[in-house]
Amino acid sequence: MAGYILRRLLATIPVLVIVAVLVFLMLRLTPGDPAAVIAGDNATTEQIALIRNRLGLDQPILAQFAIWAGNLMQGNLGESFFFKKPIGELIIGRIEPTLSLAFATMLIAISVAIPLGVLAAYKHGSWIDRVVMGFSVMGFSVPVFVIGYALIYVFAITLGWFPVQGYQPLSGGFGGFLHRLVLPAVTLSVIYIALIARMTRASVLEVLSEDYIRTARAKGQVERKILFRHALKNAAVPIVTVVGIGIALLIGGVVVTESVFSIPGLGRLTVDAVLARDYPTIQAVILLFSGVYVGINLMIDLAYSLFDPRIRY
Amino acid sequence: MSAEPSLLAPVASEPLPPSRTVLMRLVRNPVVAIGGAVLMLMTLLGLFAPMLGTLDPTAINPSTRNRMPGFERTIRADDGTTTVFKHRMGTDSLGRDVYSRVVYGARVSLLIAVSVATVSIAIGLFIGLIAGYVRPLDGIIMRFMDGLMAIPGILLAIAVVSLFRSGLTSVIIAIIVPEIPRVVRVVRSIVLSVREEPYVEAAIMQGTRLPKLMVRHILPNTVAPLIVQGTFIAASAILVEAILSFLGIGIPPEIPTWGNIMAEGRNLFRVFPHNILYPGIFLGITVLAVNMLGDGLRDTLDPKMAGR
Numbered sequence: 001m002a003g004y005i006l007r008r009l010l011a012t013i014p015v016l017v018i019v020a021v022l023v024f025l026m027l028r029l030t031p032g033d034p035a036a037v038i039a040g041d042n043a044t045t046e047q048i049a050l051i052r053n054r055l056g057l058d059q060p061i062l063a064q065f066a067i068w069a070g071n072l073m074q075g076n077l078g079e080s081f082f083f084k085k086p087i088g089e090l091i092i093g094r095i096e097p098t099l100s101l102a103f104a105t106m107l108i109a110i111s112v113a114i115p116l117g118v119l120a121a122y123k124h125g126s127w128i129d130r131v132v133m134g135f136s137v138m139g140f141s142v143p144v145f146v147i148g149y150a151l152i153y154v155f156a157i158t159l160g161w162f163p164v165q166g167y168q169p170l171s172g173g174f175g176g177f178l179h180r181l182v183l184p185a186v187t188l189s190v191i192y193i194a195l196i197a198r199m200t201r202a203s204v205l206e207v208l209s210e211d212y213i214r215t216a217r218a219k220g221q222v223e224r225k226i227l228f229r230h231a232l233k234n235a236a237v238p239i240v241t242v243v244g245i246g247i248a249l250l251i252g253g254v255v256v257t258e259s260v261f262s263i264p265g266l267g268r269l270t271v272d273a274v275l276a277r278d279y280p281t282i283q284a285v286i287l288l289f290s291g292v293y294v295g296i297n298l299m300i301d302l303a304y305s306l307f308d309p310r311i312r313y
Numbered sequence: 314m315s316a317e318p319s320l321l322a323p324v325a326s327e328p329l330p331p332s333r334t335v336l337m338r339l340v341r342n343p344v345v346a347i348g349g350a351v352l353m354l355m356t357l358l359g360l361f362a363p364m365l366g367t368l369d370p371t372a373i374n375p376s377t378r379n380r381m382p383g384f385e386r387t388i389r390a391d392d393g394t395t396t397v398f399k400h401r402m403g404t405d406s407l408g409r410d411v412y413s414r415v416v417y418g419a420r421v422s423l424l425i426a427v428s429v430a431t432v433s434i435a436i437g438l439f440i441g442l443i444a445g446y447v448r449p450l451d452g453i454i455m456r457f458m459d460g461l462m463a464i465p466g467i468l469l470a471i472a473v474v475s476l477f478r479s480g481l482t483s484v485i486i487a488i489i490v491p492e493i494p495r496v497v498r499v500v501r502s503i504v505l506s507v508r509e510e511p512y513v514e515a516a517i518m519q520g521t522r523l524p525k526l527m528v529r530h531i532l533p534n535t536v537a538p539l540i541v542q543g544t545f546i547a548a549s550a551i552l553v554e555a556i557l558s559f560l561g562i563g564i565p566p567e568i569p570t571w572g573n574i575m576a577e578g579r580n581l582f583r584v585f586p587h588n589i590l591y592p593g594i595f596l597g598i599t600v601l602a603v604n605m606l607g608d609g610l611r612d613t614l615d616p617k618m619a620g621r
Contacts, residue, residue, distance in 0.1 A: 018460025026472055137608065141548070141601035143555050145575070146593035153586050164583070252467030256556055270468070274475045274562050286472055290464045 004305055012298050019290045020072070023283045024065055072287075082278035090281065091266065091288065097167050098254055098265035100177070104185035105250060109192035110243070116193070117200025117239075118227055124205060132197055139194025144253045148187040148260040155183060165262040184261040188253045192246055199242040203235035210234070237304060244300040251289050338613050345613070348605030355599050359419035370409065370417040370569040382411075382587050403587045405577050414569040415592050421570040422551050422599065425485060429550035430543040433489045437496025438535065442527055444497060445504025455501070458494035466491040470553055474562050484563050488553045492546050499542055500535050507534045537614040544607035548600050555596055571596040 035052040036043070043051075052058050059067070071078065077087035120132035156164040162183050168176040207213065208231055216230050255267035262268075266285060273281035339345050382403040403411050444454040461469070470487040477483035507513060508531070516530050557563030558572025559579075566573050571592040578588025 014456050015459045015463050018457060019463050022460060022464070023472075026476065137604050138597075138601060141552075141604050142593070142597040143552050143559070145556070145559050146589065146597065149582060149586070149589045149593070152582075157583055248465040251465040252556075255467060255471070256560065259560055270471065271560050271562070274471055274560075277475065279475070282472060282475055286464060286468050289468055293465055294463050 005302055008298065008301055008305075012294055015294060016291065019294075020069060020287065021065070023287055023290075024068055026279070026283065077284040077287075078280040080273075080278055080281045082273065082276035082281065087281055087284045090269065091284065094264060094266045094269050096169060096265075097263045098258070098267060100170065100181060101184055101188065101254060101257065101263065101265065102250060104181050105188040105192060105253075106243075108185055108189040109196055112189070113193040113196035114200050114232070114239070117197040118204050118232055120197065120201040121204035121208060121231075122223075122227055124208075129201075132201065136194040136198045139190045142190075144187060144191065144256045145260050147190050148184070148257060151183050151187055152260075165260075167261070167263040167265075184257050184263060187260070188250070188257045191249055191253060195242060195246050195249065196239065200232075200235070200239050203238045204231050207231045207235040237308065240300055240304070244297045247293050247296050251293060339609065342609045342613055344605050345609030348602040348607075348609060351598060351602035352606065355419050355595075355602070356423060358416055359423050370413040371567050403585065405574070405588055411574065411588060411591060414574050415571070415595055417569040418571045418574060418592060419595065419599070421481070421564065421568065422554065422596070425481075425488070425554045426547035426550050426603065428485055429488045429492065430547040432485075433492040433546055434496055434539055434543050436489070437493045438500050438532075438539065440493070441497040441500025441535075442504060442531065445501040446508065446523075446527070446531075451501075454497070458497050461491070462494045464491070466549075467553060467556060470557060471560075471562065474557060479562065479565055481564055481568070484554060484557055487557070488550050492549070496539070496542060496546075499538055503535050503538065504531055507531050541607055541611045541614060544603055544610060548603040548607065551596065551600050551603070 035048050035057055039048045039051050049058075057064065068078075075088060077091070079085065080087050080090055083090055116132050120129045123129050152164055156162045163180055166180055168180050170177050204227075212234075213226060213230055216226050221230070254265065255270050257263070258265045258267035259271055266288070269281065270285045272278075273285065405411055405414070440454060440458075444451045444458075464472070469491040473487035473490050474483060477486070513526070513530050516526055521530075554563060554570065555572035555575070558566075558570050559576045561576060563572055564570050566577065574592040575589045578585065578592075582589055
């Protein structure tokens with residue numbers, strides 16, 4: 001077991017290194033001289049040379065990578081071209097809205113999708129099943145921002161139940177925080193619900209034909225317990241896996257949802273950085289998001305091996 | 314999956330060739346029929362856009378900005394004759410006809426869907442065949458693909474887009490890049506399982522050269538899964554284009570795409586929701602049709618996955 005955990009941990013290192021190399025090369029491939037961008041329009045050649053020297057841009061590319069990776073290890077993400085601030089600071093200031101949105105979305109998605117999926121599997125072939133599957137395909141087909149604007153139109157503009165846009169930090173009161181978070185979280189959860197419900201249905205459907213389910217029925221176990229204790233528990237591995245893989249969808253969705261609802265989070269920062277061609281910030285945000293994605297999936301893999309006695313490596 | 318005819322089957326009751334039965338099953342599947350019909354309709358819409366009562370989708374008209382759907386305008390032609398044009402879906406904040414832009418938008422979306430699906434499958438197929446067959450390269454290629462897949466798709470597309478000037482080609486490239494590793498994985502796993510099959514070993518024993526071995530014996534096994542994969546890539550390509558354009562980092566705003574129309578309508582959304590509503594409906598229906606087609610294809614070509 002310890003050997004497996006160690007091997008799994010070591011296996012993520014090359015992935016992260018390749019992500020870092022790709023992200024680093026991205027900046028080198030960009031047209032234009034970063035030093036000239038930082039120096040601004042009125043800079044002299046000497047000033048640009050000075051900045052180039054300070055950033056290490058006059059060194060060979062391998063040395064540049066070493067400097068950049070070394071800084072990264074020390075938590076130094078560099079300085080933003082556009083915001084003229086250390087990127088670390090920039091990211092810390094934007095983390096709360098994004099984390100709140102992601103957590104709220106996960107909470108809604110999991111608590112809606114799993115019961116839906118189990119119900120669809122239990123009523124396999126019925127109209128409930130067809131409605132759930134139909135919803136799931138539709139959830140994959142409508143872009144996040146269309147769902148967002150539709151919800152804004154109905155619940156904020158027509159009914160006036162929620163504010164149209166904006167974010168309120170948790171420190172400004174929980175009520176207002178939650179009030180502004182509901183619509184964006186529901187918006188973002190749609191595609192996630194579609195994904196998880198579909199996988200839950202497929203996985204539970206497979207388990208329901210197992211012998212031990214028949215045994216449980218034969219000994220007179222209540223249906224609800226059969227579903228949620230016997231079936232769901234054994235169907236959990238693919239469901240949890242898809243929740244992890246879905247983090248990639250969630251991250252992409254965060255970028256869009258924050259733009260629709262004017263939430264000052266990391267997604268909005270990403271879009272602003274791209275529009276301003278602020279490459280160091282783009283790099284940092286991509287690295288951060290990829291690291292989180294890889295990290296969560298690593299934890300999920302490790303969690304199986306700890307909690308599921310059937311999995312032996 | 315192997316296409317070997319059974320020697321024991323009596324000649325008289327020879328079944329229909331598999332290709333024909335698959336086609337018949339496909340046409341009978343209502344999900345495929347509906348998805349295909351909708352897609353056909355959208356294709357026709359895009360192809361015949363100039364003949365469907367549309368105006369120039371890029372023509373700016375300052376005097377009729379932000380009109381509600383149903384607004385009528387008199388157009389004076391060069392020879393002095395006048396016609397009344399009805400803006401069925403209203404106009405945007407530059408006075409362009411939304412209906413014309415939506416209809417022309419079908420062209421761009423479908424073009425992107427088809428080109429992204431074919432190019433990413435072609436590249437992914439090539440890399441996947443190499444990874445699956447040339448053992449020493451497998452490790453390197455797959456680690457590289459793992460790295461690419463570790464970057465969430467939309468972010469990778471955003472990163473690629475930020476490298477180039479915005480334009481149709483750069484957006485297509487940006488959508489292709491994140492799809493490649495997924496195709497490589499599928500192809501590689503098929504190659505790995507097929508290369509152990511007796512008929513492949515027999516072909517190797519006979520001295521079949523590598524290119525012929527690939528094309529004749531290994532490639533056919535990848536066709537069905539790749540058709541399915543291709544439809545899902547097409548669906549996601551339409552969505553990603555819309556998202557990129559909506560964020561203002563996609564195709565230049567004057568080109569009519571569904572994402573651009575919606576991006577344009579963002580600021581005045583509260584007063585003129587139709588600028589987001591109509592292209593949103595067209596986009597949703599098209600992607601839904603492609604997804605239905607994909608689901609139906611998968612159920613038919615891979616019965617093990619049916620109804621999942």
